[in-house]
Amino acid sequence: xxxxxxxxxxxxxxxxxxxxxxxxxAFRCPSCGKVAATxxxxxxxxxxxxxxxxxxxxxxxxxxxxxxxxxxxxxVNDAPYAYVLVxxxxxxxVSGWMPNVRSEAEIAPGTxxxxxxxxxxxxxxxxxxxxxxxxxxxxx
Amino acid sequence: MVGAASSRxxxxxxxxxxxxxxxALDAIxxxxxxxxxxxxxxxxxxxxxxEHQGHLGPxxxxxxxxxxxxxxxxxxxxxxxxxxxxxxxxxxxxxxxxVALVVGAERLSHLDTMTATGYFAxxxxxPFETRNGATFPSLYATLAxxxxxxxxxxxxxxxxxxxxxxANAARNPKxxxxxxxxxxxxxxxxxxxxxxxxxxxxxxxxxxxALVVAAREVVARPTREPLVVRASVRAGAVTALQDRxxxxxxxxxxxxxxxxxxxAKLERTDxxxxxxxxxxxxxxxxxxxxxxFFPRGxxxxxxxxxxxxxxxxxxxxxxxxxxxKGHPVAATGAGQVVEIFDQFNGRAPGREVPRAEVAxxxxxxxxxGSCSVHIFGRR
Numbered sequence: 001x002x003x004x005x006x007x008x009x010x011x012x013x014x015x016x017x018x019x020x021x022x023x024x025x026a027f028r029c030p031s032c033g034k035v036a037a038t039x040x041x042x043x044x045x046x047x048x049x050x051x052x053x054x055x056x057x058x059x060x061x062x063x064x065x066x067x068x069x070x071x072x073x074x075x076v077n078d079a080p081y082a083y084v085l086v087x088x089x090x091x092x093x094v095s096g097w098m099p100n101v102r103s104e105a106e107i108a109p110g111t112x113x114x115x116x117x118x119x120x121x122x123x124x125x126x127x128x129x130x131x132x133x134x135x136x137x138x139x140x
Numbered sequence: 141m142v143g144a145a146s147s148r149x150x151x152x153x154x155x156x157x158x159x160x161x162x163x164a165l166d167a168i169x170x171x172x173x174x175x176x177x178x179x180x181x182x183x184x185x186x187x188x189x190x191e192h193q194g195h196l197g198p199x200x201x202x203x204x205x206x207x208x209x210x211x212x213x214x215x216x217x218x219x220x221x222x223x224x225x226x227x228x229x230x231x232x233x234x235x236x237x238x239v240a241l242v243v244g245a246e247r248l249s250h251l252d253t254m255t256a257t258g259y260f261a262x263x264x265x266x267p268f269e270t271r272n273g274a275t276f277p278s279l280y281a282t283l284a285x286x287x288x289x290x291x292x293x294x295x296x297x298x299x300x301x302x303x304x305x306x307a308n309a310a311r312n313p314k315x316x317x318x319x320x321x322x323x324x325x326x327x328x329x330x331x332x333x334x335x336x337x338x339x340x341x342x343x344x345x346x347x348x349x350a351l352v353v354a355a356r357e358v359v360a361r362p363t364r365e366p367l368v369v370r371a372s373v374r375a376g377a378v379t380a381l382q383d384r385x386x387x388x389x390x391x392x393x394x395x396x397x398x399x400x401x402x403x404a405k406l407e408r409t410d411x412x413x414x415x416x417x418x419x420x421x422x423x424x425x426x427x428x429x430x431x432x433f434f435p436r437g438x439x440x441x442x443x444x445x446x447x448x449x450x451x452x453x454x455x456x457x458x459x460x461x462x463x464x465k466g467h468p469v470a471a472t473g474a475g476q477v478v479e480i481f482d483q484f485n486g487r488a489p490g491r492e493v494p495r496a497e498v499a500x501x502x503x504x505x506x507x508x509g510s511c512s513v514h515i516f517g518r519r
Binding site for chain 1: 253254255257258261265267268269270271272273274275277278281282285286289330331332333334335336378380381382383387
């Protein structure tokens with residue numbers, strides 16, 4: 001007999017959170033503690049299952065990023081834009097994009113950002129006016 | 141490995157199917173064999189659907205006049221044909237085939253840059269990376285920025301990788317970009333995804349490459365200097381960059397490299413030259429550190445100091461690499477091994493690595509969700 005599936009159990013449920021730009025659904029591994037906002041049935045860190053559901057965001061800080069000058073078709077009208085990895089409140093990391101950002105200095109590691117609503121399906125960030133680069137990200 | 145052949149890389153008139161079939165026959169004849177002696181065919185192809193053609197395996201066999209021979213078509217992003225080579229090796233080493241044919245082929249030149257950029261990004265995690273704005277260069281640019289910030293790497297260091305590989309490709313008549321570049325050319329090239337410039341990036345190439353793997357006892361008197369497969373290893377890693385513990389290397393390269401050296405019972409100092417996966421200059425830098433040839437944070441500087449040049453202490457990518465020889469995605473891994481085969485057989489005039497006895501090929505799928513490492517020696 002297989003164990004009951006974890007919740008949420010579809011990629012669609014994960015990315016639904018992007019549209020509201022409030023919090024993201026994510027998994028926390030009860031064994032190793034890894035938090036991931038990517039979908040799966042077991043922890044990508046240690047293989048444990050089932051996973052527990054948690055929420056992340058809406059604030060975080062940039063871990064790394066780039067300015068994309070040559071875009072694929074879904075973003076071709078937005079280039080140049082920033083593509084960033086962000087550590088969110090709650091401990092997990094996600095990727096997202098930021099329009100109207102043209103220099104790496106604007107997305108230096110540590111820069112505070114937050115979700116913003118978007119006209120596109122992907123996860124969009126904006127600079128967080130309430131926090132400077134040195135403001136620690138709160139954990140739940 | 142008893143036979144090898146490659147097409148020219150660049151813009152080809154042939155479809156992937158045509159190019160694959162032609163190099164397959166060339167490789168079989170290079171081995172002194174006939175197609176009917178092939179027991180199993182392993183074909184790598186990623187973007188055949190853009191040519192309205194999947195299922196290349198049986199079509200290659202049909203074209204070779206061996207339609208009843210079993211085949212499989214393998215997709216593992218940019219590491220597809222090294223994955224095919226691994227499967228061929230497993231079949232031969234396990235006694236399930238005496239002769240196995242490996243073919244990688246890709247056609248990309250019918251796609252415009254925007255469309256090709258989109259297709260390349262499908263090798264990443266689509267809902268969690270690509271849909272959030274990732275392109276293939278942007279993912280490696282993220283790695284390059286993290287490396288630059290951690291180790292204070294300069295543009296001149298990344299530029300040295302590009303300049304070296306272009307110099308090697310200028311001596312390779314099958315390379316896509318047979319031209320040397322200067323530091324000025326590199327620095328003046330436009331940003332694709334900061335800090336990666338145009339000349340940090342490999343081109344979209346058409347191309348095909350084929351290899352013949354045979355059991356030692358089947359080809360008692362090979363027509364060419366055979367490559368002995370000392371190690372054939374695959375490894376994987378979590379695909380999305382945001383789920384990795386750090387950005388200063390590719391975990392699958394580390395795993396595959398360590399396992400390959402254990403399998404081969406060799407040390408890093410035994411390797412005379414390497415063909416490594418340099419889809420971007422940062423990729424070559426990370427590969428050399430992940431594979432254990434240089435300490436963390438030092439490989440970019442080694443390129444600047446000439447250590448990895450063709451006449452350096454450790455020649456890297458004498459073919460020109462993906463960076464300048466070209467990157468016909470599903471043909472790339474097999475093409476790296478064709479270069480090693482040609483080097484060992486005196487078929488790389490003008491770019492030969494003298495007295496080479498042991499060489500390593502490293503081939504990465506996308507940003508390292510998959511990786512192959514093969515080590516070859518002489519008999």
